[in-house]
Amino acid sequence: MARITKQERRVSIILAALKLFSEKGFYITTIPDIAKKVGMSVGNFYNYFTSKDALAKELIMYISEYLGKSIREINDKDIPTEEKIYEIVSMYFNMADERPEMIEYFLRVYLSNREVFEDGCEGMLCVSAFVTEMMMFFDNGVERGELHNQDFFSAFGLFMGYLGGMVFLFGEKILPEPLEWYKESISQNIYNALKTR
Amino acid sequence: MITKQLIDQIEGEASIFFDIKDNVVDFATIAFPHFRGIESILKGKNALDALVITPRVCGICGHAHLMATVRAIEDAYKNAGYPIELSKKITIIREFTLVMEIIQNHFKWIYLTIIPEVAKLNNSTKVQTPLKGAYAASIASKAIAVFAGQWPHSSYMIPGGITADPTNIDLLKAESYVDELISFFEKESIGVSLDAFLSFESCKDFNTLKSDFSYLESSLMNIKMNEKGFAYDRFLVIGTHTFSKPSKLKQTRPFSIDAKYVTTVDTYSPDQASYAKNAQYKNAFYETGPLARAMAGNLKIVKNMHRRFKDSAYTRVMARVFEVATLLEHAKELLSGIDISQKSFLKSVDISKITARGVGVVEAPRGPLLHTVDIKDGLIQEYKIVTPTQFNIGSSTKTNPTPAQKAMMKTTQDEAVFIFRTFDVCSVCTTH
Amino acid sequence: MHSKQDKKPSIIWFQGLTCNGNTHSFLNLENLKNLLDKFEILSHPSLPSTQNFNTVLSCTLECDIFIFEGAYDPLMKRNDTLVSKIVEYYAKSTKHIIALGSCASFGGLFKASAPDRNSGLLFNEQEKSGPLLKYESKVINISGCPIHPEWLAYTLHMIAKGREVEINKLHRPIELYSTLAHHGCTRNEYFEWKVDADDFGEKEGCLYYKQGCRAPMTHSSCNKILWNEVSSKTRVGTPCFGCTEPDFPRQNLFATKTNMSIPEDVPIGIAKRSYLTMAGIAKTFHIKRLEGKLIDYKTAD
Numbered sequence: 046m047a048r049i050t051k052q053e054r055r056v057s058i059i060l061a062a063l064k065l066f067s068e069k070g071f072y073i074t075t076i077p078d079i080a081k082k083v084g085m086s087v088g089n090f091y092n093y094f095t096s097k098d099a100l101a102k103e104l105i106m107y108i109s110e111y112l113g114k115s116i117r118e119i120n121d122k123d124i125p126t127e128e129k130i131y132e133i134v135s136m137y138f139n140m141a142d143e144r145p146e147m148i149e150y151f152l153r154v155y156l157s158n159r160e161v162f163e164d165g166c167e168g169m170l171c172v173s174a175f176v177t178e179m180m181m182f183f184d185n186g187v188e189r190g191e192l193h194n195q196d197f198f199s200a201f202g203l204f205m206g207y208l209g210g211m212v213f214l215f216g217e218k219i220l221p222e223p224l225e226w227y228k229e230s231i232s233q234n235i236y237n238a239l240k241t242r
Numbered sequence: 243m244i245t246k247q248l249i250d251q252i253e254g255e256a257s258i259f260f261d262i263k264d265n266v267v268d269f270a271t272i273a274f275p276h277f278r279g280i281e282s283i284l285k286g287k288n289a290l291d292a293l294v295i296t297p298r299v300c301g302i303c304g305h306a307h308l309m310a311t312v313r314a315i316e317d318a319y320k321n322a323g324y325p326i327e328l329s330k331k332i333t334i335i336r337e338f339t340l341v342m343e344i345i346q347n348h349f350k351w352i353y354l355t356i357i358p359e360v361a362k363l364n365n366s367t368k369v370q371t372p373l374k375g376a377y378a379a380s381i382a383s384k385a386i387a388v389f390a391g392q393w394p395h396s397s398y399m400i401p402g403g404i405t406a407d408p409t410n411i412d413l414l415k416a417e418s419y420v421d422e423l424i425s426f427f428e429k430e431s432i433g434v435s436l437d438a439f440l441s442f443e444s445c446k447d448f449n450t451l452k453s454d455f456s457y458l459e460s461s462l463m464n465i466k467m468n469e470k471g472f473a474y475d476r477f478l479v480i481g482t483h484t485f486s487k488p489s490k491l492k493q494t495r496p497f498s499i500d501a502k503y504v505t506t507v508d509t510y511s512p513d514q515a516s517y518a519k520n521a522q523y524k525n526a527f528y529e530t531g532p533l534a535r536a537m538a539g540n541l542k543i544v545k546n547m548h549r550r551f552k553d554s555a556y557t558r559v560m561a562r563v564f565e566v567a568t569l570l571e572h573a574k575e576l577l578s579g580i581d582i583s584q585k586s587f588l589k590s591v592d593i594s595k596i597t598a599r600g601v602g603v604v605e606a607p608r609g610p611l612l613h614t615v616d617i618k619d620g621l622i623q624e625y626k627i628v629t630p631t632q633f634n635i636g637s638s639t640k641t642n643p644t645p646a647q648k649a650m651m652k653t654t655q656d657e658a659v660f661i662f663r664t665f666d667v668c669s670v671c672t673t674h
Numbered sequence: 675m676h677s678k679q680d681k682k683p684s685i686i687w688f689q690g691l692t693c694n695g696n697t698h699s700f701l702n703l704e705n706l707k708n709l710l711d712k713f714e715i716l717s718h719p720s721l722p723s724t725q726n727f728n729t730v731l732s733c734t735l736e737c738d739i740f741i742f743e744g745a746y747d748p749l750m751k752r753n754d755t756l757v758s759k760i761v762e763y764y765a766k767s768t769k770h771i772i773a774l775g776s777c778a779s780f781g782g783l784f785k786a787s788a789p790d791r792n793s794g795l796l797f798n799e800q801e802k803s804g805p806l807l808k809y810e811s812k813v814i815n816i817s818g819c820p821i822h823p824e825w826l827a828y829t830l831h832m833i834a835k836g837r838e839v840e841i842n843k844l845h846r847p848i849e850l851y852s853t854l855a856h857h858g859c860t861r862n863e864y865f866e867w868k869v870d871a872d873d874f875g876e877k878e879g880c881l882y883y884k885q886g887c888r889a890p891m892t893h894s895s896c897n898k899i900l901w902n903e904v905s906s907k908t909r910v911g912t913p914c915f916g917c918t919e920p921d922f923p924r925q926n927l928f929a930t931k932t933n934m935s936i937p938e939d940v941p942i943g944i945a946k947r948s949y950l951t952m953a954g955i956a957k958t959f960h961i962k963r964l965e966g967k968l969i970d971y972k973t974a975d
Contacts, residue, residue: 384903406911
């Protein structure tokens with residue numbers, strides 16, 4: 046069996062922690078719980094992360110970079126903004142479907158426990174990769190004359206708040222249909238709300 | 243026979259077409275050839291862009307254009323129901339930089355234009371010192387730059403105030419440039435203290451002086467410019483400033499005025515296309531500029547000259563020199579009145595909310611400068627500029643000549659060209 | 675007749691469609707006399723000249739340096755002589771051609787007087803298609819509206835010393851146009867930490883985010899070689915309007931063009947993604963010293 050590198054071990058901690066934090070909640074999950082899930086000693090865990098808070102910040106950066114990378118791939122395509130919106134919605138819903146812990150963590154831990162992220166993770170610090178990519182998306186949409194030029198946060202809130210809300214409803218099992226079923230209409234709604242008037 | 247004479251080394255270029263009879267000018271028409279179309283360039287632009295474009299009408303008095311624009315836009319704000327109240331600090335600093343631009347202009351005119359020209363007419367071999375004018379002008383420009391960032395082509399005045407927020411260090415710097423200018427003026431130009439010069443009441447007081455000024459004064463007398471170059475003996479000041487008061491004068495009698503009576507009419511220039519429209523007040527020609535301002539401001543020494551020599555070329559030139567003196571003193575007063583704790587800028591509604599007409603009137607170095615702007619949703623629909631040279635020079639018919647045309651009549655052609663220059667011709671402004 | 679040794683380089687300063695702004699800016703040069711002493715001024719719009727203007731127009735003179743101020747209008751005439759003829763004559767016979775100011779360099783403001791016809795001497799905005807294409811190697815563009823007198827003085831001194839003035843693609847001297855107007859701006863700290871100027875009339879804040887400042891996108895030495903030896907636009911709170919660039923004058927000069935609050939143009943040479951990442955992070959830190967008033971004067975009673 047191949048030796049597991051330190052980096053791979055680090056990622057496995059991140060993935061395990063993501064699952065536990067989003068299932069059990071941030072405060073209830075302990076470091077021993079996480080160590081147990083990855084099969085390492087508590088002492089060894091501290092070789093990777095100095096505290097639970099440090100791990101929490103690392104997780105949000107991991108998610109932000111994952112999202113940023115996915116959106117960048119869409120941004121780099123030479124397709125109309127309307128199609129890009131569909132692709133971003135689709136990517137987001139697929140992620141919520143296949144890796145619900147990522148979105149769950151973002152919504153239930155990052156946004157709900159601000160005190161954990163106050164120091165060193167405030168503002169754009171941990172979510173820069175994701176927000177920057179959304180800025181690139183909006184900037185390009187306006188430059189192409191396809192989106193209405195307005196305040197960034199008005200547009201960002203409409204786009205991401207909508208998606209977050211749908212994933213929340215999905216997580217609460219309130220949605221009668223699978224997420225997939227909503228992709229088309231939601232993309233259309235977002236485009237209609239943001240397009241050039 | 244009509245002879246054409248090109249006038250260069252003015253601001254831009256002009257042509258005079260002389261009709262000489264019995265060795266004197268029977269009549270002359272004037273053409274300003276180089277049209278630039280600033281008014282049409284402005285059409286459709288954001289009204290604030292005019293603050294950048296109009297100073298570029300003219301390299302020597304762009305600051306006056308900037309102020310006319312800012313006044314016109316602020317007037318439009320008022321007419322749209324959003325009056326702008328300026329702090330005293332804003333008003334003073336704007337006045338100060340405008341005053342320094344006028345001083346800069348006059349120094350150049352004295353040393354680069356009028357002294358060399360008067361020397362020519364006197365067949366004098368006096369060594370010319372044109373760079374004195376450039377030096378003094380550069381010091382005045384430094385004083386402007388303290389607040390305006392640069393000169394020429396600053397855009398530091400904006401509706402609601404100025405962009406600068408000066409410190410005491412800036413004020414002291416500006417004061418020191420003014421002091422430098424005053425000592426230059428005393429030592430090189432007039433040969434007597436500024437206070438003494440300003441207390442002169444009669445031309446006899448000049449007799450003791452030995453300076454560039456006394457050379458200019460005696461040379462003008464020598465070629466009898468006190469008996470030539472008469473225009474209408476009617477004067478017009480329209481801009482409201484701390485250093486000038488608006489009025490219309492017929493000889494020495496002042497009347498109240500209103501900028502709405504200013505109109506422009508086509509020029510009469512049969513020999514060459516001219517892009518200068520004539521400016522009139524209630525359909526009559528008036529002389530504008532330093533002489534008009536001195537008459538309206540009751541400046542004793544100029545009034546005295548006027549009593550003896552009327553609106554001759556001599557009086558016109560002397561009034562310009564005296565304006566340097568009065569403005570230098572005024573510049574000091576202005577600076578001492580600045581309270582730096584006051585606001586530099588007061589925000590009003592966005593320009594896109596403004597749909598109105600605004601008029602801005604300023605006393606530029608050569609007289610009233612009028613800008614009229616029609617704004618719709620913040621965009622310029624129409625922009626109209628009337629410049630002082632359109633009042634003073636223009637070109638009209640023999641039966642109704644402009645002030646400059648009238649002043650050139652019955653003189654020799656060389657004298658006429660000199661008299662033409664006593665109006666301090668700005669062709670670039672005129673052909674905006 | 676001068677001997678070859680003490681013959682000073684001769685200058686003809688000629689104007690096309692202009693406001694005289696470069697002429698007047700040049701007169702502000704410190705130690706103007708020192709510079710003028712090194713040259714023979716055959717013709718200048720306001721300084722004493724050894725030749726009269728009509729002789730210049732007759733196209734019989736020779737000069738070492740031909741300075742052209744203003745936009746080039748092929749139909750313009752100076753005292754009945756076509757400017758195109760005069761420019762062609764001197765361009766051919768002179769050693770150096772200086773296109774002085776943005777109008778002469780690229781068309782500038784007065785290109786707009788007749789947009790289909792007017793241009794700079796060598797360039798029409800960005801495009802190298804002006805009337806002096808044939809004499810390209812002689813042309814130095816000193817752009818700016820107006821030029822700073824030191825920029826011209828530098829160029830003339832180099833020529834007088836027989837040294838080469840190195841130029842870039844837009845034919846501008848590299849020593850003057852390699853830096854940006856941003857370089858040396860006293861508001862740089864606000865740019866670094868992304869602190870916007872709330873409004874005009876303040877010492878504090880950067881003018882790039884809202885007030886339309888083009889300094890990070892404009893090649894010039896305005897904040898290095900100060901104007902009138904005293905200041906610069908941005909130092910007195912006026913945004914840079916990009917007057918040295920081929921696209922001057924742009925539109926909406928007092929507002930930053932943004933797409934969904936994101937600046938459309940970012941500093942030259944920096945990828946927008948990198949800029950936004952850096953800006954977003956810098957904005958996160960609230961630095962008290964930069965957010966408050968620099969100086970609080972006691973209000974006079």
